[in-house]
Amino acid sequence: MNFRTLKDADVASKRVLVRVDLNVPMQDGKVTDTTRIDRIIPTINILRQKGAKIILLAHFGRPKGEAKPEFSLEQIVPALAHAVKHPVAFAKDCIGDIAEAAVNAMNDGDVLLLENTRFHKGEEKNDPDFVKALAANGDIYVNDAFSAAHRAHASTEGLAHILPAFAGLTMEAELTALEKGLGRxxxxxxxxxxxxxxxxxxxxxxxxxxxxxxxxxxxxxxxxxxxxxxxxxxxxxxxxxxxxxxxxxxxxxxxxxxxxxxxxxxxxxxxxxxxxxxxxxxxxxxxxxxxxxxxxxxxxxxxxxxxxxxxxxxxxxxxxxxxxxxxxxxxxxxxxxxxxxxxxxxxxxxxxxxxxxxxxxxxxxxxxxxxxxxxxxxxxxxxxxxxxxxxxxxxxx
Structure with missing residues (x-):
């Protein structure tokens, strides 16, 4: 496979920004189908084993560049922590002082979920300044969200241009399967x-x-x-x-x-x-x-x-x-x-x-x-x- 994967990455004690898909179905404030959460656990687990600081980036719904409570990723945290079998911290923004403070408080092996990237208009516009603001909190970028890979957004494409970039285990599995499907x-x-x-x-x-x-x-x-x-x-x-x-x-x-x-x-x-x-x-x-x-x-x-x-x-x-x-x-x-x-x-x-x-x-x-x-x-x-x-x-x- 001609993609950079986690096998190629030295992540020990590094701040690893991981783009994941947490756009899960919900009802009455609870996740009703954990399939997408379950798919990202192998990547989180291997990064924890290697001593990385795991900082999760994701979108949820279509807030169209505005911070709307119904689209907050904070409501995903209980289901995510249950799946990871480890506490998951949450930051109420994905950039700026709030995100920086949450990242600075991390120890190796910790997991932090940042707020919905689509609360900022720069996400879907792939705005260079927004990309830099996201990258400020990471040393390495891992994309584990094939489901969002058809979008050239800041957190799905932009970050890979300014940080060392790798495919997560779910992304790698998907690409391997697709290669067997129609590639070769x-x-x-x-x-x-x-x-x-x-x-x-x-x-x-x-x-x-x-x-x-x-x-x-x-x-x-x-x-x-x-x-x-x-x-x-x-x-x-x-x-x-x-x-x-x-x-x-x-x-x-x-x-x-x-x-x-x-x-x-x-x-x-x-x-x-x-x-x-x-x-x-x-x-x-x-x-x-x-x-x-x-x-x-x-x-x-x-x-x-x-x-x-x-x-x-x-x-x-x-x-x-x-x-x-x-x-x-x-x-x-x-x-x-x-x-x-x-x-x-x-x-x-x-x-x-x-x-x-x-x-x-x-x-x-x-x-x-x-x-x-x-x-x-x-x-x-x-x-x-x-x-x-x-x-x-x-x-x-």
Whole structure:
């Protein structure tokens, strides 16, 4: 890997500014999902073992450059301290006298969380003066927040230009997994892309058809492709105005020798609700007054066969309305099959994106995938082939 990692860093007794992702879901003042907190613990632990002073930088929500109590990171401290199994100090600002005093009070191995970096307008603007103010409290910079790496902000990109910069363990794991997914994958490579709208994933689809051997398209997106081929999709979610775009993507795939796998049958219902009355039809016989809410059993068999034939799988987006039973059937079946192949050592499986993580958790398949990314936008932009500023700045020169 051509990135500077913690293996390359001497951190003993150093002030280490660690950019982490603490943008966690909360309800009634308590963290409801600790996944992102859990992911940063290995980096914090190794820095503590090496005797560093660990100073955490993070954002929370979108305060738009203003200090708003509802976006304070102070409410994260109890969950963070519980996960670290060590006291976590808190400073009510991330720069200036308050931050400096808190850092000066630290001993080797201590953990300090600074207040939301986005309370300052200079964070999202990557303002050089704000970068310097952040850097004043650190000797070394570690980025462990891949999920924010697609943003060229002060704490995600700017700091790496003026302090020795390294990838944290979570960032390193993510980059290693992504390299196996699309960078230098074992072939054949299959991608599964689902979700509601083609319009949000045009760049993604255009990039993937150049890089994978087979592309499964599911969810509402598949309806747009089917409609573009002349099928009547009834009242299904469909972007009819993107028919030309869908046809262009199919043409590009054919030129690149990428097989596009679309549903051949679908589970349809007349109401968008759990346990709604439903029937399975071929895609050439969808009732005019019904909507497709999941791909059908014949399509699932085709998808599972494609997964069996593959050495690498990259997954973003569910195959159907997985939040509603029984329209989760295809997503669960494909996820379980991919998990089984991965357990057997026959498949490298990389997945990411909010809905994808939720769907794989629902299928109880996440733990068996090679890697499941908690990064939403950054994972999507990586799949689109776009540069990630927070990653590029960590590359070895």
């Amino acid at each position: 994958p074992a072939r054949p490579v299959i991608a599964i892309v689902g979700g509601a709208k083609v319009s949000t994933k045009i760049d993604l689809l255009s990039n993937l058809v150049e890089k994978v051997d087979a592309l499964v398209i599911g969810g509402g997106m598949a309806n747009t492709f089917l409609s573009a081929q002349g099928y009547d999709v009834g009242k299904s979610l469909c972007e009819h105005d993107l028919a030309d775009t869908a046809r262009a993507i199919m043409a590009r795939a054919e030129k690149a020798n990428c097989t596009i796998i679309l549903p051949v049958d679908a589970v349809v219902a007349w109401h968008f609700e759990a346990d709604a009355p439903h029937q399975t039809y071929g895609v050439d016989a969808i009732p005019h007054d019904a909507m497709m809410l999941d791909v059908g059993p014949l399509s699932v068999d085709r998808i599972k066969a494609a997964i069996t034939d593959a050495s690498t799988l990259v997954w973003n987006g569910p195959l159907g309305a997985f939040e509603l039973h029984p329209f989760d059937t295809a997503t669960v079946a494909a996820a379980k099959h991919a998990a089984e192949r991965t357990r057997e050592g026959r498949l490298v499986s990389v997945a990411g994106g909010g809905d994808t993580v939720a769907a794989l958790n629902h299928a109880k398949a996440s733990d068996d995938f090679s890697y499941v990314s908690t990064a939403g936008g950054a994972f999507l932009e990586w799949m689109e082939g776009k540069p990630l500023p927070g990653v590029d700045v960590l590359k070895k020169q």
